[in-house]
Amino acid sequence: MSEIFIPPLKKRIKKEINVPSDKSITHRALLLSSISKGKSQIFNPLISEDTKRTINLVKELGAKVDIGANKWVVTPPKSFNVDFDFYSGNSGTTTRISSGLLASIDGHFTILGDASLSQRPMKRIIEPLSEMGAKISCENYKLPMTIIGGNLRGIDYWLKIPSAQVKSSIMFAALRATGKTTIRGAINSRNHTEIMFKNSGVDIEINDNYIEITPSLPTSLNYRIPGDFSSAAYFIAMGLISKKVDLIIKSVNLNKTRTGMFQVLEKMNAKFEIKNFKNDIEPIGDIVPVFSNMINLKNIDENLIPFMIDEIPILVLIQSQSEGRVIFKNLSELRRKETDRINALVQNFEKIGVKIEELNDGFIVEGPQEIKGGEINSFNDHRISMTFAIAGLISKEGIKIKNSNCVDVSFPNFFEIIKGFFS
Missing domain, CATH: 3.65.10.10 (Enolpyruvate transferase domain)
Incomplete structure (x- = not known):
């Protein structure tokens, strides 16, 4: 069983990040x-x-x-x-x-x-x-x-x-x-x-x-794979909720059927820029998140769920740091992922001092809340592991993640990038 401790970020950092391909x-x-x-x-x-x-x-x-x-x-x-x-x-x-x-x-x-x-x-x-x-x-x-x-x-x-x-x-x-x-x-x-x-x-x-x-039958392919938006989402979140980081996330896929999280964030008054946009087979660009005082929406538009289903865990973290109360509904699909992500998020947020109410098909989250820290279980789910790594960086005491190596299924060098924040 692998585990890793993510301490709170103390110093200001400025980095360009290359996320894995889609x-x-x-x-x-x-x-x-x-x-x-x-x-x-x-x-x-x-x-x-x-x-x-x-x-x-x-x-x-x-x-x-x-x-x-x-x-x-x-x-x-x-x-x-x-x-x-x-x-x-x-x-x-x-x-x-x-x-x-x-x-x-x-x-x-x-x-x-x-x-x-x-x-x-x-x-x-x-x-x-x-x-x-x-x-x-x-x-x-x-x-x-x-x-x-x-x-x-x-x-x-x-x-x-x-x-x-x-x-x-x-x-x-x-x-x-x-x-x-x-x-x-x-x-x-x-x-x-x-x-x-x-x-x-x-x-x-x-x-x-x-x-x-x-x-x-298809002809032969000649395909260049852009950066994965779902992987970029963790560092987008970090840039929005932490005053200590200035990040540029390079060459990310900006296909509109993948970026539903952006539409939610825009309505929450989040600030980010897109630079070096290129409309290739799939649209790509560099994402520059900016620390923002965000306001929670009362409800998340259920029509956007298919376009951000993998980003829900990190979006819950963002909203725990934003002003107001939000209800996530129509997320029963999260119970059928690598783990029951609804239950895994609720259990783990409670362990680190964040209050979140579990619904049959979602959550109720209120913010902003201070993240104390503690020990969480990834349940061998890469998106749970990465979400709580970002939570660790903004916590008071840091977060220990059990079964952390599950990130290898999608983002093998994730923790190397995180460790680079401290070097």
Whole structure:
């Protein structure tokens, strides 16, 4: 079991920070490259425990992945390996999106996961993939899960929840199905898969009401991965709530389906600048947060939740340091993440002297509150670990984080950057 102590920050610091590359996009680029018509190049990819799972998966399928210092070259197989067991570790993205790809291949595949992933719901992908013709078996809709794929048919599917993973799973399955696939309903979530499909020659139509895919294989990819907004969020928070830091967070993905937190912060009177903006395949720019006297909103707009679901833990910390009372609702999805994040946040905030009320689907937070410090448990959830590391920097006595190395799934050098604040 790893643990780390984060002391309160005493001196003023000024730093430029490079956050890891976007995890969501790295997963998708690897998977799409493995079924493309030619060799692909992925620049500035994320190497983390989660993306290593996806690398292993495409290798199991028969793809070749040449890993360089800042570039991966993926050569798709001439024919797929069609019978293997695969271990996804803690990566829900690997599991759910690859299930759609595997379902499209005439083969027999079993996906396994660690203890946490094995408790996460898979019914949401099993239903549409089964409707397309995949044969999927598991117990209580949880891993391990066996997929017998091939001979899929296109469907007209109403997406019930705004999940980019579910949407992407169906989209990957649609590439090799017979007939068009149309996805309607709650399609307004992260759109990295749509952007990637559109920029790699897939026959796709996108509008506000539906996504329609005609079976087609992508051409080779030539993709540069921007910095991950979800990783940048911790340092955005630090810049907003601490007078002791001047930070520039470099080359971050500013896709509007990822930056719902910005819309909330703007309404709270938070101050930040965007510099060196560039509208590439995905928009990128440098983020400069400025210490702000923020005012809590009474309620968080539930329409923004899909665009900031991973940022909720750090946003709760920000709002514990802002003026007023706020109610978070419609967050039941947080109970189905790497851990029950609602309960984990409530338990840990109480341990460090911050009052927070737990609701069935959210929280009630009032601020500003002083953070005393203490010892918390990450519950092996990277976003819990990183949130309370930032809390430690602004606390009175510091915070000890148990099971801190879970950050390796998305941000392997996170604590190295934190330690650099003290050097």
